[in-house]
Amino acid sequence: MTDVRFAFEVPRRQHAVGLLVLVGWQAQKMLRAAWPILLAAYVQQEEDAKYFAWALAAGAVLTVVGAVLHFWRFSFNVKEGKFHVHKGVLVREKINIPLERVQAVHVEQNLIQRAFGVCGLRVDTAGSSGSELRIHALKWAEAQALREMLTAEDEPVEVPNESTPESEQPSTTRTTATRSPLLELDVPTLLKVGLSQNHLAKVAFAIGGVVTFQGVAWEVVAELWAKVPGLWRTILLFLSPLLLVISPVVIATVAVAISLVTSVLKHWQMRLWVEGSRAKRTAALHLTQGLLNRQSMQIPLHKVQWVMWESTWIRRLFSMDTVHIRQAAAGGAVDASQSGNGGMDGGGGMKMGIPAMNSKRTRRLEALLFPSWPERRLVTLRPVKYAFWIRWVKRGLILTPLAVGAGWALGLEWGMAMGAMCWSWVGWLSRKVHRGQWATTDGRHLSAHRGWLFRRRVMIDWTKLQAVELTQNRIHARRGVAHLTFHTSSGVAQLSYLPEAQARQLRDLAVSRVVSQQGPWM
Amino acid sequence: MPSIPHVKNDLVDLAGWPELDEVDVVAVLPSYAKARAVVWGSVALGTGLVVAGPLTAIAVWGDSAPPWQLWVMLGGVWALVMGLWGLEEWKGWPLRGYLVREHDVVYRSGWWSRTVVAVPFSRIQHSEIQQGPLGRWLGYCTLKLYTAGAAGANLEIPGLSMATARNIRRLLEDGSHD
Known part of the structure; x- marks a missing residue:
């Protein structure tokens, strides 16, 4: 290990395969920028075939030259606690990143990189949210070594309370932790994960696909139709209404297939484990996954700000939740436009999504991320009954036009029946949702549950809070009800319709936890 | 049971945590x-x-x-x-006001929907004093306190005199170094 580590002291270029990767990367970028032009040229192919070919050739040459220059002028090294990068063709750039500013290092591997046994490395820094650094090709071992160098916090950060008790046995924690991974997805579990995705989101894709290919399908059908003997034609015509029944089934099947394929591609051979010692603040949750694009990321345990468990009724059938873990956003605020990005996208803080968390793994994860939970006896917080009535009336009023419409069209009795049905259905649903909304706290952490069919559980540590917000409108004030919002640096936890006195007490307690907390919060 | 010994260290005396009394809220400038x-x-x-x-x-x-x-x-x-x-x-208007305590800033606003936001000093990343044309004419300014959270976690206190805003800011700078 030491010789590899030594190799980063002098400025060096990336692995030669990086050239190839860069060509692929640049071509991709170029295609993404120029595809409308290419498409237009292709449509007018007959007149402009020559130009099209020329444009393609020019693009290819530019890509290769750009890649070669980029490769040639890009060098990096780690020296004196700083990560130095020199890059740029026309404008030379020298970037020095102090190691303590490095927020996260991602290692990823796409198809080309896998074929040559190298991988790419991306460095996110605190401060400017957009800026990130990419190294396109490094040997796997080198990348791991470099990542370790970049994320290691050599200087002991002042953690007066936490460092002492565990520092006697850091080696044991490290070995035990590395030996047993938190989660290893085998193929059956992976298939279950695929089956329990939210298929509704894919239905749109499926319909789009069907619509796109229907032109081709009609031609094929017409050709086949010509070859079908007469007797069969009548039978088929007789059966044709079945198509109407079949098409939703086809669409549903396609949607499920898309979910299956995407989750297999994404979570293939997923492995989740913990490495490093808590005393040195190097303990981090590591995750590797992916079939075509292999990625590996890590979140230091002490930087976790916000954890959410998410389950749907399908996932509960398999008893598997998906858990989302968020680290503080690089550069501060989480932008609404950025928070929609996937886990590996830079910008708005680092996110990790882990599927297939059963209750046992959830307990282990809780113990890791919130080691002191539960600190003392848990207190359960529930919204007041008033919340249920409000929800019922609001939802009921939304559906009432349906009943009025029915009464107007079919007569008073039908309208009454429709109204009764709507209101009882909404009442039942509101009751379920109301029952599903509760939270527990131990005076330091908060675990808030919400939802009935789609359930969410958010867990935060009050010592990492950024702000606490208490809201009530006039009616709430009169009834002594208030909402509480706990803002962390990467998400919120909300408690609505609490008794006002309790809400105030919780707010004051949470603020006092922040104030009394010593040491860094991220 | 998670055998993490350092839990005991940061217990808070729950009986003595400071309660926020909204009677103390200071009105902003007329x-x-x-x-x-x-x-x-x-x-x-x-x-x-x-x-x-x-x-x-x-x-x-x-x-x-x-x-x-x-x-x-x-x-x-x-x-x-x-x-x-x-x-x-x-x-x-009578409800609008702020409260600066030893460790945090509180701002209350709204009549129909009342919001009280509390931001601890130690979480404030940077601050900004802003004075628009109206503010220059009538003599007030707005203090903006930014945290690392999303927009909802930032605090904006309008209607302060320049001196008060500066004082709060100074308090912030002192508080964040202890």
């Missing part, structure tokens, strides 16, 4: 009320002109006067919206 009134008044005047202008023009130069129902309808909507806004401002 000149800021003036500014809000100016904004309300000019918007009311502007929208009133936008509504009444074309109708009057039609009545004066057009072939036939617009029906009186139109006047009532548009006027009613205008009066309702401006009235509700005015009520919110009027009733909300």
Whole structure:
């Protein structure tokens, strides 16, 4: 290990395969920028075939030259606690990143990189949210070594309370932790994960696909139709209404297939484990996954700000939740436009999504991320009954036009029946949702549950809070009800319709936890 | 049971945690009320002109006067919206205020929907004092305190005198170094 580590002291270029990767990367970028032009040229192919070919050739040459220059002028090294990068063709750039500013290092591997046994490395820094650094090709071992160098916090950060008790046995924690991974997805579990995705989101894709290919399908059908003997034609015509029944089934099947394929591609051979010692603040949750694009990321345990468990009724059938873990956003605020990005996208803080968390793994994860939970006896917080009535009336009023419409069209009795049905259905649903909304706290952490069919559980540590917000409108004030919002640096936890006195007490307690907390919060 | 020994270290004396008493809230400058009134008044005047202008023009130069129902309808909507806004401002003014404690800043606002935001000093990333043209004319400024959270976790206290804003800021700088 030491010789590899030594190799980063002098400025060096990336692995030669990086050239190839860069060509692929640049071509991709170029295609993404120029595809409308290419498409237009292709449509007018007959007149402009020559130009099209020329444009393609020019693009290819530019890509290769750009890649070669980029490769040639890009060098990096780690020296004196700083990560130095020199890059740029026309404008030379020298970037020095102090190691303590490095927020996260991602290692990823796409198809080309896998074929040559190298991988790419991306460095996110605190401060400017957009800026990130990419190294396109490094040997796997080198990348791991470099990542370790970049994320290691050599200087002991002042953690007066936490460092002492565990520092006697850091080696044991490290070995035990590395030996047993938190989660290893085998193929059956992976298939279950695929089956329990939210298929509704894919239905749109499926319909789009069907619509796109229907032109081709009609031609094929017409050709086949010509070859079908007469007797069969009548039978088929007789059966044709079945198509109407079949098409939703086809669409549903396609949607499920898309979910299956995407989750297999994404979570293939997923492995989740913990490495490093808590005393040195190097303990981090590591995750590797992916079939075509292999990625590996890590979140230091002490930087976790916000954890959410998410389950749907399908996932509960398999008893598997998906858990989302968020680290503080690089550069501060989480932008609404950025928070929609996937886990590996830079910008708005680092996110990790882990599927297939059963209750046992959830307990282990809780113990890791919130080691002191539960600190003392848990207190359960529930919204007041008033919340249920409000929800019922609001939802009921939304559906009432349906009943009025029915009464107007079919007569008073039908309208009454429709109204009764709507209101009882909404009442039942509101009751379920109301029952599903509760939270527990131990005076330091908060675990808030919400939802009935789609359930969410958010867990935060009050010592990492950024702000606490208490809201009530006039009616709430009169009834002594208030909402509480706990803002962390990467998400919120909300408690609505609490008794006002309790809400105030919780707010004051949470603020006092922040104030009394010593040491860094991220 | 997770055998993490350092848990015991940061217990808080739960009986003695400081409660926030909203009676202590400090009102913001009256000149800021003036500014809000100016904004309300000019918007009311502007929208009133936008509504009444074309109708009057039609009545004066057009072939036939617009029906009186139109006047009532548009006027009613205008009066309702401006009235509700005015009520919110009027009733909300006495509630608007801030509170600076040893370790945190609290800001309360709103009449119909009242919000109280508390931000601990140690979480404030940077601060900003802003003074627009209205503020320069009437003599108040806005203190903005940014945390690492999303927009909802940032605090904006309008209607402070320049001296108060500077003092809060100084307090912040002192507090963050201990």
